[in-house]
Amino acid sequence: MSGFKDHFSSASDRYAAYRPDYPAPLFTWLAGRCAEHDIAWDCATGSGQAALGLAPHFRRVAATDASAEQIRHAAPHPAIEFRVAPAEASGLAERSVDLVTVAQAAHWFDLPRFYAEVARVLKPGGVLALWGYGRMVLPGELDAPFQRFYAETVGPYWPPERALIDNGYRSLDFPFAEIEAPAFRIDVAWSLPRLIAYLSTWSAVKRYQDAQGLDPLPALMAELAPAWGDMDTARPLQWPLFLRVGRR
Numbered sequence: 001m002s003g004f005k006d007h008f009s010s011a012s013d014r015y016a017a018y019r020p021d022y023p024a025p026l027f028t029w030l031a032g033r034c035a036e037h038d039i040a041w042d043c044a045t046g047s048g049q050a051a052l053g054l055a056p057h058f059r060r061v062a063a064t065d066a067s068a069e070q071i072r073h074a075a076p077h078p079a080i081e082f083r084v085a086p087a088e089a090s091g092l093a094e095r096s097v098d099l100v101t102v103a104q105a106a107h108w109f110d111l112p113r114f115y116a117e118v119a120r121v122l123k124p125g126g127v128l129a130l131w132g133y134g135r136m137v138l139p140g141e142l143d144a145p146f147q148r149f150y151a152e153t154v155g156p157y158w159p160p161e162r163a164l165i166d167n168g169y170r171s172l173d174f175p176f177a178e179i180e181a182p183a184f185r186i187d188v189a190w191s192l193p194r195l196i197a198y199l200s201t202w203s204a205v206k207r208y209q210d211a212q213g214l215d216p217l218p219a220l221m222a223e224l225a226p227a228w229g230d231m232d233t234a235r236p237l238q239w240p241l242f243l244r245v246g247r248r
Contacts (some may be wrong), residue, residue, distance in 0.1 A: 018198045019046070022053050022103065026131075026184045026241065031057035033127050033179060033245070034098045041097045041121065043087050043114075044105035048074035054101065055079040062097075064090055088113035090121060097121045104132040107164040111173055122248040128176055133186060133239035134165050138224075142235075145223045153216050154204040162204070168242035176246025184241040189234040196221050 031037060031054075040058040042051040044065055051063035055077055064085040065071050074082050085091050087102075087109045100118050102109075118128050138146045164172055190198070196217050199205055208216050225231060 018194075018201050019049060020186050020188055020198070020239070021049050022131075022241075023184055023186060024053065027053040027057055029182065029184075030054075030099060030101070030127065030129055030245070033247075035125055036098050036123070039092075039097050040099040040101065041090060041092060043090065043100060043102045044108070045074065045082070046070050046103075046105070048077075048080065048082065050101055050103040051080050051082075052077060054099070058098065062090070062092055088117050090117055092121045094120055095123050098123055098126050100126070100128045102128075102130045104165075106130040106132070106169065106172065107161040115173075115175060119248060124248060126248045127179070127245065128248070129243060129245045130169060130172070130174075131241055131243040132165050132169065133241050134168070136237050136239045138237060139235055141227050142224055145220070149216070149220050149223075153220070154202065154208050157204040157207040157211065159203060159207075169244050172244065174244050174246060176248065179245040179247060181243040181245050184243070186239040186241065188237050190237055191234050192221060192224060192228045192231040194234075195224075195237065 037058045038060070040054045040061050042048075042054055042061055042063045045051050045063035046065060046067075047070055048063055051061050052075065054061045058079070061077075061080045063074065063080050063082045064087075065082075066084065066086045068084045071082050071084050074080075076082075083091065087105075100122060106114075122128065135147065135150050137143060199217055199220070205216065228235065
């Protein structure tokens, strides 16, 4: 996990438009673990979904990403300072941060160097939260073909770091005093074209397209369409979140 592995800059516009937002109760709970609410650092912010969730709870959010293209597509907010910076060198002052968050990205980091940076910038008693989500769950008979697409069609094209997502970061080294977190999940209601647009942001889909010279998504859409019914009907979809939360 050394070096910056950029799987997302080429899809930054789709990432900003189609990735889901995180649930508001997650940020309320995280803020409640912090003694002060001055600065939160959202590391590997992408296009800023988690930073926007943090903004109501902290005086300032420092949102960094190693990809300038991702930062360019982030929605501006008066409480958020977006900057290009690697996870292992934030540029933040020592012992200045109340909360560090990493959403769906810690598996790309040089973790020992990142953890050293977290220890440097966190205030005593400050909190680190890593979280992510794995395969979404589709309702009823739609889930089986979707699972086959995830595991078999594009499964061989996931980067090896994806295994850490699939096991919910349980095998990730985490040298902090761990805090037990409640269960959170992302709930959306999407049409079939909206789902396909989200899937176009997957790194495995892009790698499949590059290797095979064709797009696997039209075939999946055709397979899902009979059970979906009217393609523009919004159906409930969900991702269970997993978290590793700890205190300095």
